């Protein structure tokens with residue numbers, strides 16, 4: 001993958017309008033032209049994923065659900081532990097990304113890992129409560145993100161872990177979280193909105209309210225091809241209290 005593959009991705013991110021009659025349609029419309037090149041570009045855009053996924057305690061035989069998991073590439077960060085899982089589900093609405101995920105799992109011989117086409121706000125595993133739920137840069141693309149977090153809480157066992165990494169902006173008065181200035185709070189939501197990505201000041205406070213915080217990191221990262229700006233993102237690891 002090189003510059004021309006990046007150009008294709010940049011066209012989808014910056015120029016091509018996203019169409020669709022509903023949210024699922026819009027997700028597939030946005031991703032269908034970039035599914036094959038997705039992983040290479042997102043490695044440089046979506047920071048903090050590997051660090052978060054490797055911090056999560058995976059119980060032997062446990063069940064892991066990655067909501068809005070796309071191509072399933074995040075499981076490669078924990079490839080050494082995947083064989084010890086009982087089951088893993090990568091849930092997403094974009095069928096073209098899930099096709100990449102299915103091929104990945106087949107090639108790795110991970111028969112216990114499934115790519116599921118479903119909505120993260122309502123989908124529940126048929127085989128009961130799970131040990132880990134993760135959202136990697138998916139909450140900002142889920143309009144009813146609060147329903148997705150509540151759905152995650154419902155599917156987690158008491159003591160189960162939730163890991164979230166995503167873009168965000170702070171509230172105007174951030175209290176005990178990092179304070180972002182007016183430009184950051186205005187620029188990033190405007191920049192991302194054309195791709196239906198909505199960095200929010202409320203994800204983190206909502207997560208902290210619903211789960212016991214185990215680890216929280218607020219940081220900034222480089223944007224490919226725009227070296228002078230840094231996007232804010234957070235990593236949150238929490239536990240469901242019984």
Ligand SMILES: C[S@@+](CC[C@H](N)C(=O)[O-])C[C@H]1O[C@@H](n2cnc3c(N)ncnc32)[C@H](O)[C@@H]1O
Nearest residue numbers: 027068069070092093094119120136137138141
């Ligand atoms: C920026 S991508 C992140 C994909 C992947 N987690 C990663 O880290 O590369 C956001 C993903 O959220 C998915 N998504 C958005 N809304 C969703 C919903 N309501 N239910 C399931 N997936 C959703 C999109 O289809 C897309 O694959």
